[in-house]
Amino acid sequence: MTAQPQNNTPVRIGLLGLGTVGGGVVNVLNRNGAEIARRAGRPIEVIHASARNLDAPRICPLEGMMVTTNPMEVVENPDVDVVVELIGGIKPAGDLIKRALELGKPVVTANKALIAHDGMALFETAQKYNATVAFEAAVAGGIPIIKAIREGLAGNRIEWLAGIINGTGNYILTAMRDDGRAFAEVLAEAQYLGYAEADPTFDVEGVDAAHKLTILAATAFGMPLKFDDVYTEGIGDIEIADVNYAREFGYQIKHLGIARRRDDGIELRVHPTLIPEKRLLANVDGVQNAILVWGDAVGPTMYYGAGAGAEPTASAVIADLVDVVRTMTADPMHRVPHLAVVPDEVADLPVVPIESIDTAYYLRIAVLDRPGVLARIAKILADNDISIEAMMQKEMTEDERTLPIVMLTHKVRERAMNRAIANIEALDTVRGSVVRMRVETLKGA
Numbered sequence: 001m002t003a004q005p006q007n008n009t010p011v012r013i014g015l016l017g018l019g020t021v022g023g024g025v026v027n028v029l030n031r032n033g034a035e036i037a038r039r040a041g042r043p044i045e046v047i048h049a050s051a052r053n054l055d056a057p058r059i060c061p062l063e064g065m066m067v068t069t070n071p072m073e074v075v076e077n078p079d080v081d082v083v084v085e086l087i088g089g090i091k092p093a094g095d096l097i098k099r100a101l102e103l104g105k106p107v108v109t110a111n112k113a114l115i116a117h118d119g120m121a122l123f124e125t126a127q128k129y130n131a132t133v134a135f136e137a138a139v140a141g142g143i144p145i146i147k148a149i150r151e152g153l154a155g156n157r158i159e160w161l162a163g164i165i166n167g168t169g170n171y172i173l174t175a176m177r178d179d180g181r182a183f184a185e186v187l188a189e190a191q192y193l194g195y196a197e198a199d200p201t202f203d204v205e206g207v208d209a210a211h212k213l214t215i216l217a218a219t220a221f222g223m224p225l226k227f228d229d230v231y232t233e234g235i236g237d238i239e240i241a242d243v244n245y246a247r248e249f250g251y252q253i254k255h256l257g258i259a260r261r262r263d264d265g266i267e268l269r270v271h272p273t274l275i276p277e278k279r280l281l282a283n284v285d286g287v288q289n290a291i292l293v294w295g296d297a298v299g300p301t302m303y304y305g306a307g308a309g310a311e312p313t314a315s316a317v318i319a320d321l322v323d324v325v326r327t328m329t330a331d332p333m334h335r336v337p338h339l340a341v342v343p344d345e346v347a348d349l350p351v352v353p354i355e356s357i358d359t360a361y362y363l364r365i366a367v368l369d370r371p372g373v374l375a376r377i378a379k380i381l382a383d384n385d386i387s388i389e390a391m392m393q394k395e396m397t398e399d400e401r402t403l404p405i406v407m408l409t410h411k412v413r414e415r416a417m418n419r420a421i422a423n424i425e426a427l428d429t430v431r432g433s434v435v436r437m438r439v440e441t442l443k444g445a
Contacts (some may be wrong), residue, residue, distance in 0.1 A: 142312030156295030
């Protein structure tokens with residue numbers, strides 16, 4: 001068979017955003033251009049870019065491209081074939097992507113918040129105008145997790161996934177464990193090192209992870225994007241004592257995003273979680289990300305790597321660009337679907353409320369040193385069908401003259417645990433709120 005000649009006409013890119021990731025995209029395209037062209041079938045070059053400040057220092061050269069402060073000018077440039085959106089946020093990014101799609105231009109984006117909130121509308125627009133939205137870089141930086149779920153695991157029924165999908169939170173928890181430093185101190189260090197934003201709310205409160213979990217779940221289960229239904233809990237209340245007690249039990253605390261298929265719907269939750277220290281996920285430290293995916297045919301698979309950064313994220317952006325270039329002449333009806341299943345087959349699966357999940361729990365209860373305290377707590381737990389797996393009674397604290405009782409329970413419905421905690425906190429011998437974290441064994445991983 002005679003080989004088909006390669007089309008050497010470059011695919012021309014309009015780049016929205018010349019910050020860290022945008023600069024990384026330009027650098028990787030420049031450095032690996034020949035290899036990328038071999039894989040895509042055509043050269044790829046940035047011809048037009050937008051930036052908020054034209055005089056700001058750059059990590060990449062700007063030779064050969066026009067630069068403007070007006071991103072819509074880039075989108076509407078008739079010479080631009082593909083738009084890459086790296087501005088972030090909902091506005092104006094959403095309007096820019098919508099306009100590009102209306103012009104029939106494929107879009108590559110790293111915008112997790114926009115996809116999580118408005119992705120369904122954007123996919124509908126893309127389908128209407130025979131365009132596509134590629135968003136590999138929106139989840140876990142350089143880890144090709146979207147492609148793995150959407151294509152590599154296409155023969156599987158995905159049962160559940162769990163992931164460390166925010167590097168800032170993982171860095172904080174790792175430093176608390178290794179250095180014995182309090183949350184506030186480590187957060188300040190993370191901000192100084194550039195791992196956390198000046199306003200770290202999205203990272204430490206779990207919003208960033210919830211955006212990513214929304215996208216992962218929709219791709220894994222072929223369901224609509226349902227960010228508003230994700231149960232979200234941050235790490236700001238975790239204390240050194242809890243980190244140490246968890247280790248004594250043989251567990252590590254990680255801030256996980258968990259999505260699980262059930263007969264009555266889908267669990268979607270982000271929260272601090274105790275996991276056995278022998279699990280691979282428990283040993284992912286620092287700013288690294290990792291996602292564990294369980295398919296019925298393949299069993300457990302794990303994806304690990306850099307979840308942020310200029311070139312790791314650029315790696316995912318350019319992988320999407322290569323896919324877009326490969327399919328630009330393909331029949332739009334036979335492209336890889338946005339959410340892994342063809343649009344007519346997206347199933348509106350219900351999200352299970354957090355009160356209906358079944359999991360084990362870590363509890364820390366501060367009590368006065370009085371006779372019968374433990375017996376009263378044990379009775380409340382028993383009355384709610386909660387059994388104790390392990391328990392420790394620690395030394396008396398110096399500040400409030402209280403004894404910490406720390407325990408792990410067996411699996412129980414969260415609604416029952418909420419009831420039990422309310423009754424325990426009402427005891428006159430209990431001081432303050434009960435510290436509660438969920439426990440996942442991730443068996444088989």
